[in-house]
Amino acid sequence: MSKGAPPENTCLFFLLIQNTNCTFMKQWLLSIFLLALAVACANSTIDKEDVEDSKPDGEKIFKNYCTPCHGLYGNMGAGGAFNLQESKLSVEERILVITNGRNAMTPFKTLLQPDEIKAVAKYTLKLKK
Numbered sequence: 001m002s003k004g005a006p007p008e009n010t011c012l013f014f015l016l017i018q019n020t021n022c023t024f025m026k027q028w029l030l031s032i033f034l035l036a037l038a039v040a041c042a043n044s045t046i047d048k049e050d051v052e053d054s055k056p057d058g059e060k061i062f063k064n065y066c067t068p069c070h071g072l073y074g075n076m077g078a079g080g081a082f083n084l085q086e087s088k089l090s091v092e093e094r095i096l097v098i099t100n101g102r103n104a105m106t107p108f109k110t111l112l113q114p115d116e117i118k119a120v121a122k123y124t125l126k127l128k129k
Contacts, residue, residue, distance in 0.1 A: 056116040058123030065108065066120065074127035080104050084127045094121035 063072070070076055074084030080103060089097065098117045101107035108117060 056113070056119040058116075058119030058121075059126075061112065061116055061120050062123050065111070069105070074124060084124050085129045087124070087128065091118075091121050091125065094124055 062070075067076075069078045069081035070084055071078070071081075075086075077083055087094075095117055097105065098112075098120055099107060099109045099114075112120070
């Protein structure tokens, strides 16, 4: 092995990276990285539909958490649950009841996020006769 030659088991790629005079290789690697980044980000546009889908679905949440007592249409009344079809509560009052509970109703402040509670409260207005 000569004095300036690399050891036989050294990777050529490693030698090119270490060589400070090899600006072409560094530029080439940077170009490949930027191209890969551009391709990865090409389909990352945000559609209005995607933003709307991120809002909580009050009906879905109601069906998951509330139907065992209130029923699908809000009028089942199991375990003393209030008939939501006859409720005169405002959205704000419904948010308080859902958040903190009332009588035998479980408080949902630890189970649901505030925006989810608001979505359920708004949905329950649709159940009124």
